[in-house]
Amino acid sequence: MRLVVISDTHGLHNRIQGLPEGDLLVHAGDFMNSGFDVEDIFSFNTWLGEQSFPHRVVCAGNHDRYFQMAPEMARPLLTNAIYLENSGISIDGVSFWGSPYTPEFLNWAFMYPRGSAANRYWDQIPHGLDVLITHGPPFGILDQTAPGEPHLGCEELLKAVEEKKPKVHLFGHIHGGAGLFENEATRFVNAAYLNERYKPLAPAGQIRVVDL
Template identity: 45%
Template sequence: MRLVAVADTHLFHDDLRLPPGDVFIHAGDMCRRGDLEELERALDWIRGLPYRHKVIVAGNHDWAFARMPGRARALLGDDLTYLEDSEVVIDGLRFWGSPWQPAYGGWAFNLPRGGPLADKWARIPEGLDVLVTHGPPEGVGDGSSVAGRMGCADLRERVRLTRPRLHLFGHIHEDGGLWRADATCYANVTTWECERAATVIDIDPHAITEVHVPPAR
C-alpha cells in the first residue's frame, strides 16, 4: 500500500503536484480561517484526487469541525474518511486519527498540556499500523524557530506505549522529515502551503519503506 501524505496546505492545494498512490492522507490544516466555505473548497479538491482511499484529520485551522461538526461532516460525503479519535481499517491495515495539540494561539482543537491531552491520547489503541495526528510528539519533527520544541510529551509517551508502526503528523512547518525510534517510524508530512512536496511511504504487513521524503524548509 502506497501512502501519499500531506498537511498544512491552507488552501494552497492547487499548487501541489501529487504522485500516484493508494491512500491519500491529510494530517490537518486544510483551511486558513476554517469556515464551511473554505472547508468545502478543500474537500472538493481532495474528493477529486485519484486515490482509492482518502483519510482526513482536522488541524487547528479547520474550525468547522470544532464549531459545526455536524455540518462539517455532512460535507464529507461517502468517499472521504474523517477521523477524530476514531479508527478505520483499509485493506487490513488499521488507521487511527486525532486532531488535538497543546494549546497555542487560541486555535481549534487546542487543549492544555497534561491531563486533558493525556486523556485524548489514552484513546489511541495498541496494534495500529498508522497513527495520524495533527500535532507532533515531543522531540520528533517538532522544532520551531518561533517557539522552540512544540511537541506533546504525553503523545510521545502514548506512542511509546502503544507502538504504532507509523506515526504521521504536521503542524510544525519547519521540521518536515522522517525518523525511526521506539519501534515506530515518525514522519512530519507538512507541505507548508505547498512549498514542500508530499511524503510518500510504502507500508505492508512486514515493512515501512520511505519512497520520497522531501527536505525540511
C-alpha cells in the same frame, strides 16, 4: 499499501502539482485557513475527489475551526474522504486512528492544556495500530520551527507513542519540522506542505510517501 501524506495546506491544496501515485491519500489537518470559511471545505472536498486514490483519510487540525464549532454541519461536507476525529478505521487490513488535538496555542481549535489533560485523547490510541494520524507531533520529534528552536510537540503524546508503538505516526502542525525520522518501533512523518512563511517551498513542499 502505499500512503501519500500531506498536511497543513491551509487552503492552498489547488496549488499542489502531481501527487505521487498511491493506494491511500492522508491529510493530517489544517486544510482550512482561518477555519470559518465553509468555502474552504467545499474546495478541499472537490480537490480530494479529483485525486486518483482508491481511499482518502482526513484528520482536522487547529485551523479547521468549523469542524469543532459545528461538526454536524462540517462533517457531511467532506464526502470524498473518511474523516477521523478520535476514531479509527481499517482499510484493506491496515488500521488507522486519528485525532486533531494539539497543546494550547492562542485561540485555535481542538486544543488542550499541556499535561495530563492530553491523556483523555491519547489513552484512546489502540495497541497494535498500523498508522497513527495526529495533527501535531510528539515532543522532541520533528517539532521545531527551525533547528535550535524550542521543541513544541506534546509530551503526553510521546509517552503514548512509546507505549503503544504504532508502525507509522503521521502529523504536521509544526511547518518547520517537516521531514522523516525513524526509531526501532515507529516511522515518523511530519508532512507539512507549507513552510513557516506559509509558502510551499522545500523541504516542507515535498510530498511524503510511506510504504507499508
